[in-house]
Amino acid sequence: MALTREQYNRIMRIYDERRMRADAGLERRREEAFERFPKLKACSDRIAENAVEETRALLKGDREASRQLRAETERLLEKKKALIRDAGLPADYLEPHYSCPYCRDTGYIGAEKCGCLKKLESETIYLSSGLPAVLKRENFDSFDLSLFDDEEKIRELMPNLVITQRAYMEEIVLPKIQSFLSAFLGDGSGNLLMTGPPGTGKTFLSNCIANEAIDRCRSIVYESAAEMFERFSKDSFQRNDDESLSSRIREIYDCELLIIDDLGTEVPSAFTNSRLFMLLSHRLKTGASTIISSNLRLNQMSQIYGERIVSRLMESYVLIPFYGNDLRLRGGSPHGR
8 A cells, every 4th residue: 555546646647737748848849840840840741641541551451552651751750850950959849848758757667667656656655644854864874873872881771781872772773673674665564662761763763764665655654642642632523524634544544654753742541542542453453564652661651551552562562662861962863963
């Protein structure tokens, strides 16, 4: 489910508009050239007449007449090229000027998607994902491990695991992230729960995953927990028949990858807990992947959301706890900008 039907239809309308512009531009150039160069018009008209006569000859079974007409057409085409050149016009002046010369603004080369269509799909998915535009730069190539502390040992870990924040990120966190991404891009499986203090890389790494997935044209929805539950509340209690709201909620439930950022920042209530359980259950049942990031630890999540939800997370999600100090307070961020 890379694109919804609505998104695909929107892209196809873009291609329709591109072809219409190419045809309109060609017609303008033809009118101008034929008015200025009558010989060019006469040659073009004769080529068009030959095409009709050749079709008639083929329908009658007159192969010899068809052969002669085709030979004459080839001579006329060479003459037309010479007339265009002598008029000082570009060689492709009387050809459609497509945005993409490879697929001729259809989106397909044979049965295969053209690169321009894949690019449009990726851009469409990104725009509908909800990811802030500034976060598009956050990818694995810009992830800077040198910003993580490599001197002080992480005190929260087991006594026999003596490791710095930088080493922990490099040796434990990143391999788990890459393992999840490989599984998701492979068979679409996997869920992540990232917990720990703010500013330790959770949101950045979520965005890295999202950007990789969008590049592969996977459908992504990014929602802060507070915004997501606000949408659920409006849908349940306001009854305003907002189709855009209903569409967004369907995307939240059914997209290939849902990213819920900052779980725990919403106002907790029985309603939010119920909707969270329904959402997680639905996505687990359908096999859709989910990434949740939270500044809460598991014991805090149990107090807020209850054992039923936390148990479901522990059973079906790969837990990645984050440790260390807020990089922003040290004057940095994971991308080093």
